[in-house]
Amino acid sequence: xxxxxxxRQPLSEVSxxxxxxxxxxxxxxxxxAGVNGPQVxxxxxxxxxxVHVGSLRGPVILDTIWRALRAxxxxxxxxxxxxxxxxxxxxxxxxxxxxxxxxxxPLAHVPDPAGDCHESYARHFAGIFIETFRGLGIVPERxxxxxxxxxxxxxxxxxxxxxxxxxxxxxxxRRVANVQHPDTWHPLSVICESCGKIGTTxxxxxxxxxxxxxxxxxxxxxxxxxxxxxxxxxFGGRAKLPWNLEWAAQWSLLGVTIxxxxxxxxxxxxxxxxxxxxxxxVFEREPPLNVPYEFINIGGKKMSTSRGRGAAAHEIVExxxxxxxxxxxxxxxxxxxxxxxxxxxxxxxxxxDEFDRFAAATAGKxxxxxxxxxxxxxxxxxxxxxxxxVAADAALFRPAFSHLALLLQIPNVDVAxxxxxxxGSPLTERxxxxxxxxxxAARAWLATYAPERAIVAVRENLPADAVAALADDQRQYLGAxxxxxxxxxxxxxxxxxxxxxxxxxAAEAGLLNGxxxxxxxxxxxxxxxxxxxGWLLASLDAGFVTDRLRTAAAAAAAxxxxx
RNA sequence: GGGCCGGUAGCUCAGUGGCAGAGCACGGGACUUUUAAUCCCUUGGUCGUGGGUUCGAAUCCCACCCGGCUCGCCA
Numbered sequence: 240x241x242x243x244x245x246x247r248q249p250l251s252e253v254s255x256x257x258x259x260x261x262x263x264x265x266x267x268x269x270x271x272a273g274v275n276g277p278q279v280x281x282x283x284x285x286x287x288x289x290v291h292v293g294s295l296r297g298p299v300i301l302d303t304i305w306r307a308l309r310a311x312x313x314x315x316x317x318x319x320x321x322x323x324x325x326x327x328x329x330x331x332x333x334x335x336x337x338x339x340x341x342x343x344x345p346l347a348h349v350p351d352p353a354g355d356c357h358e359s360y361a362r363h364f365a366g367i368f369i370e371t372f373r374g375l376g377i378v379p380e381r382x383x384x385x386x387x388x389x390x391x392x393x394x395x396x397x398x399x400x401x402x403x404x405x406x407x408x409x410x411x412x413r414r415v416a417n418v419q420h421p422d423t424w425h426p427l428s429v430i431c432e433s434c435g436k437i438g439t440t441x442x443x444x445x446x447x448x449x450x451x452x453x454x455x456x457x458x459x460x461x462x463x464x465x466x467x468x469x470x471x472x473x474f475g476g477r478a479k480l481p482w483n484l485e486w487a488a489q490w491s492l493l494g495v496t497i498x499x500x501x502x503x504x505x506x507x508x509x510x511x512x513x514x515x516x517x518x519x520x521v522f523e524r525e526p527p528l529n530v531p532y533e534f535i536n537i538g539g540k541k542m543s544t545s546r547g548r549g550a551a552a553h554e555i556v557e558x559x560x561x562x563x564x565x566x567x568x569x570x571x572x573x574x575x576x577x578x579x580x581x582x583x584x585x586x587x588x589x590x591x592d593e594f595d596r597f598a599a600a601t602a603g604k605x606x607x608x609x610x611x612x613x614x615x616x617x618x619x620x621x622x623x624x625x626x627x628x629v630a631a632d633a634a635l636f637r638p639a640f641s642h643l644a645l646l647l648q649i650p651n652v653d654v655a656x657x658x659x660x661x662x663g664s665p666l667t668e669r670x671x672x673x674x675x676x677x678x679x680a681a682r683a684w685l686a687t688y689a690p691e692r693a694i695v696a697v698r699e700n701l702p703a704d705a706v707a708a709l710a711d712d713q714r715q716y717l718g719a720x721x722x723x724x725x726x727x728x729x730x731x732x733x734x735x736x737x738x739x740x741x742x743x744x745a746a747e748a749g750l751l752n753g754x755x756x757x758x759x760x761x762x763x764x765x766x767x768x769x770x771x772x773g774w775l776l777a778s779l780d781a782g783f784v785t786d787r788l789r790t791a792a793a794a795a796a797a798x799x800x801x802x
Numbered sequence: 803g804g805g806c807c808g809g810u811a812g813c814u815c816a817g818u819g820g821c822a823g824a825g826c827a828c829g830g831g832a833c834u835u836u837u838a839a840u841c842c843c844u845u846g847g848u849c850g851u852g853g854g855u856u857c858g859a860a861u862c863c864c865a866c867c868c869g870g871c872u873c874g875c876c877a
Contacts, residue, residue, distance in 0.1 A: 322877080325877060328876070328877075417874070418874085418875085459875085459876075460875090481876090482877045483877090501872090502806055502807080502872055502873090503871095503872055503873070504877095505873095506805050506806070507805045507873080508805080508873075509805080509874085510873090531806080571815095575807065575808080576807045576808065576871065577807095578870075584813090584814095585813095585827095589814070589825090589826075592825090592826090593814095607824085607825070608823095608824045608825050609816075609817095609823075610816095611816070612816090641838070642838075657836090660836080693838090695838090735835095739835080742834065742835055745834085752833080752834065752835080757837095760837095766838095767838095769837090770837090770838075771837070772837080773835090
C-alpha cells in the first residue's frame with residue numbers, strides 16, 4: 240500500500256460494527272487505550288510573564304490527551320491550575336520603584352503592571368495565557384486559582400500533613416534530589432504579616448497548631464525580607480506549600496490521574512521525582528501518569544523571545560496558524576525533541592504540505608507515498624474545534640502554501656479568483672477563512688524566512704549566466720518573441736495576450752513549450768521556472784520586456800567545457 | 803557529573819526481530835494554454851562506531867563516539 244489509502248474503509252462504515260481497529264493509532268490514542276476508568280488530566284503554570292510558543296507544546300499535548308480519552312469514550316476532565324500564590328521573582332516587568340516592594344510577594348497580590356485592566360499581576364498574565372490557549376483550541380473545563388483555593392481551607396489538611404511529616408520531606412529531598420535542608424526547615428512558606436512577602440519567609444517550628452516563621456533579609460537573592468518573625472496558624476490562605484509539595488497536594492485534592500510535564504521537570508532527581516516521592520510518602524497516593532515531553536529547538540538552539548532574526552517566537556506564530564501549530568506539536572511523539580529551522584529553508588511550506596497531506600488522507604483521498612500511522616487522529620487533534628466534523632473539515636479545499644507564496648509575488652493577480660479556479664467551484668466561508676489565513680502566513684514567510692529560491696524578482700540587469708546556459712534555439716526564440724510582440728498592432732497588454740503570443744511563437748519555432756518558458760524565466764528571473772509567464776510579462780513595462788528579450792537573444796552562449 | 807532525545811538516501815523523517823522505505827531535492831521522459839501544475843521512470847544508504855544475543859539485528863543487550871537539550875538554588 241505504497242500510494243494511497245486504498246483498502247481503507249470510510250470511518251462511517253467501520254464504526255458501526257467493528258469492535259477492533261485495523262489501523263495503528265497515533266501516540267495519544269495509544270495512551271488512551273492503556274488507561275482504565277475516569278481520568279483527570281491536569282497541568283498548572285505560574286503566571287509570571289508572557290508565554291512564548293516554545294512553552295505551548297505542553298498544553299497542546301495535554302489537550303490532545305484529553306481529546307483522545309474522550310474519543311475513546313472515557314470519562315475525562317481537563318483542569319488547568321494557576322499557581323498565583325507563587326512569589327514574584329522576575330523584575331523585568333516592574334517599574335524600578337516597585338521592585339523593592341513587590342519582589343517576593345505572591346503574584347496574586349502584586350498590582351497589574353499594565354495598570355487598569357486586572358486586579359493583579361497574576362490575573363493579567365494568566366489572562367494572556369488563557370487567551371493564548373483558547374486561540375489554540377485549548378479550553379479546559381476549569382481554571383483553578385491557588386489564591387482562591389487556599390482561603391477555602393481545602394489545602395489545610397495537606398499543609399498539616401506536610402508539617403507533621405517534615406522529617407520525611409527533608410529525607411526525600413536528601414535521598415531523591417541530594418538537597419540537604421537544615422533540621423529545622425519545614426515545607427511551608429508563610430505570607431509575612433508585616434511586609435506581605437512569601438518568597439522570603441522560612442518556617443522553623445511547628446507546634447501542631449501554629450508555625451514559627453522568620454522573614455529573612457537574605458533568604459533569597461532576588462527579594463529582600465523585612466526581618467519580621469512570629470507564630471501564626473498557617474491555614475486558610477496565610478501560607479502556601481512549596482512547589483513540590485503543592486504539586487503533589489494538587490494531585491490529591493483534584494484526583495489527578497494524568498499529568499504531562501516538560502523535560503526540565505522530568506529529569507532524574509528533578510522536580511517530578513521529588514513530587515512523586517512526596518505524593519507516595521507524605522500524602523499517601525500514587526502520583527499520576529507522567530507523559531514527559533521534549534522541547535522544541537529552533538536551529539538547534541532553545542526557543543526564545545529574543546533570538547536573532549526569524550527565530551523569535553512572535554515571528555514564528557505569524558507564519559504558522561493555530562491548526563498547523565497544533566499539528567507541529569502533535570505529530571512527533573511527545574518524548575521526541577524537535578529541531579525546527581524555518582530560516583532560509585522550506586520547513587514552513589513543508590509543514591503546511593504535511594498538514595494538507597494528512598487532511599487529504601483523512602478525507603479518503605489518495606495521497607502520494609506513505610503516511611504516518613494514526614494520521615486520522617493526528618489530523619483530528621490538530622483541528623481547533625474539538626467537536627469539528629472531521630470528515631467535512633478534512634475535505635475542505637486548502638490551497639498549497641508555496642503556490643500562494645508564488646501568486647502573492649506576481650503583480651495584478653486576484654489570488655482568491657485563482658484559487659477558486661483551481662478548486663473549480665466557489666470557496667465556502669470556511670475555505671475563504673483558510674485562504675486568508677494562509678495568505679497572511681505566506682506574506683509573513685516571504686518577508687522573514689523564505690529562501691532566495693522562493694523569491695521571484697525580475698532582475699534589473701540581464702542574468703547573463705542563466706541566459707548563457709540556454710540552447711541556441713531558446714535564445715532565438717526570445718528574439719522571435721520580441722519581434723512578434725513589436726509587430727502586432729499594439730504590444731500585448733494583458734496576461735492572456737502575452738500567454739497566447741508565447742505559445743504561438745513557440746509553435747511557429749517548433750520549440751517545446753517547456754523549453755520556451757524556461758528561456759523566458761532565464762531572461763527575466765535568472766531561474767529555470769517561475770510564475771505564469773504571460774501575466775508576469777504583462778505586469779512589466781512593455782519596452783523593458785522587448786529590450787530584455789532582444790538583449791537575451793543576442794547574448795553569448797556558454798563556452799563549451801572541454802571534455 | 804546525572805538525565806532525556808537524536809544519529810537511517812543530498813534534505814526532512816518513517817521503520818521495535820524477517821528482502822532497507824517515503825516525501826522533497828537531483829537526473830531522464832511525457833504534456834499545444836493550471837507550466838514552481840500534472841503524469842511516468844531512474845539515481846541514490848557500511849542504518850554513528852565496536853562488540854554481544856539470534857537461524858536472522860536499523861530493530862534486543864553492553865561499551866563507546868558525535869550532536870543537542872535539560873538538571874543539580876527557586877518555581
